[in-house]
Amino acid sequence: MVKRSKSSDRWLQRQRKDQFVRQAQGGGQISRAHFKLEQLDQRYKLVKPNLHVLELGAAPGGWTNYLEERLAGGLLIAIDPLPITSGDKTHVIEGFAGEPEVDDEIERILAGQKLDLVLSDMAPNISGVRAVDQARSMELADISLDSCHRWMNQRGAMAIKAFQGEGLDAWVKDLKKVFKKVHMTKPKASRSESREVFVVAIDFSPNKAPAD
Numbered sequence: 001m002v003k004r005s006k007s008s009d010r011w012l013q014r015q016r017k018d019q020f021v022r023q024a025q026g027g028g029q030i031s032r033a034h035f036k037l038e039q040l041d042q043r044y045k046l047v048k049p050n051l052h053v054l055e056l057g058a059a060p061g062g063w064t065n066y067l068e069e070r071l072a073g074g075l076l077i078a079i080d081p082l083p084i085t086s087g088d089k090t091h092v093i094e095g096f097a098g099e100p101e102v103d104d105e106i107e108r109i110l111a112g113q114k115l116d117l118v119l120s121d122m123a124p125n126i127s128g129v130r131a132v133d134q135a136r137s138m139e140l141a142d143i144s145l146d147s148c149h150r151w152m153n154q155r156g157a158m159a160i161k162a163f164q165g166e167g168l169d170a171w172v173k174d175l176k177k178v179f180k181k182v183h184m185t186k187p188k189a190s191r192s193e194s195r196e197v198f199v200v201a202i203d204f205s206p207n208k209a210p211a212d
């Protein structure tokens with residue numbers, strides 16, 4: 001019999017107890033992450049039919065699946081280096097957001113159209129060195145914001161995962177210079193022991209007056 005480590009035992013026990021893991025298994029959702037987007041959407045009304053959406057960090061596909069069920073006629077571009085379970089109409093790009101060839105592919109798919117919504121559930125590979133992991137998570141936040149500057153319609157919205165720590169408050173303060181409303185929130189489906197939070201920014205107005 002294969003002997004499991006203590007940490008994988010702990011992980012298994014936590015998964016069995018987790019309300020959202022059980023709900024995902026029972027309801028056929030691809031991942032428990034599905035419920036985070038559902039809760040963000042219920043609160044901020046982000047996802048509507050016909051929107052053009054860029055989804056960063058999409059594997060294994062919980063959010064993609066949620067979006068596909070609600071976008072009807074819209075456009076969905078989902079990016080991840082790992083495999084994404086998706087429907088036929090979703091444009092899947094296998095690669096790392098922020099890399100030039102991925103950007104080129106986004107441009108090709110958009111063909112001059114703009115985005116209404118940028119979503120990111122991207123998470124860095126955790127090294128265990130807190131400062132390194134935090135810096136990497138802020139880089140991922142920058143990649144999402146850069147996508148808004150490049151491709152988003154005026155009045156578009158962004159919702160991204162971030163980690164509480166060095167740099168986040170200053171980053172959110174700067175975000176208020178380009179979005180009219182910015183909220184930091186933690187959906188119930190996000191594990192309480194995790195430093196994960198979500199930044200939801202609404203009404204993209206890149207020429208708005210400085211926030212401070």
Ligand SMILES: C[S@@+](CC[C@H](N)C(=O)[O-])C[C@H]1O[C@@H](n2cnc3c(N)ncnc32)[C@H](O)[C@@H]1O
Binds near residue numbers: 033060062124
């Ligand atoms: C928490 S998972 C996403 C779960 C997904 N939202 C779902 O509902 O199934 C985080 C993902 O971010 C991806 N990721 C990390 N850095 C990335 C990058 N630069 N570009 C695209 N994806 C990235 C990882 O490969 C991983 O699949």
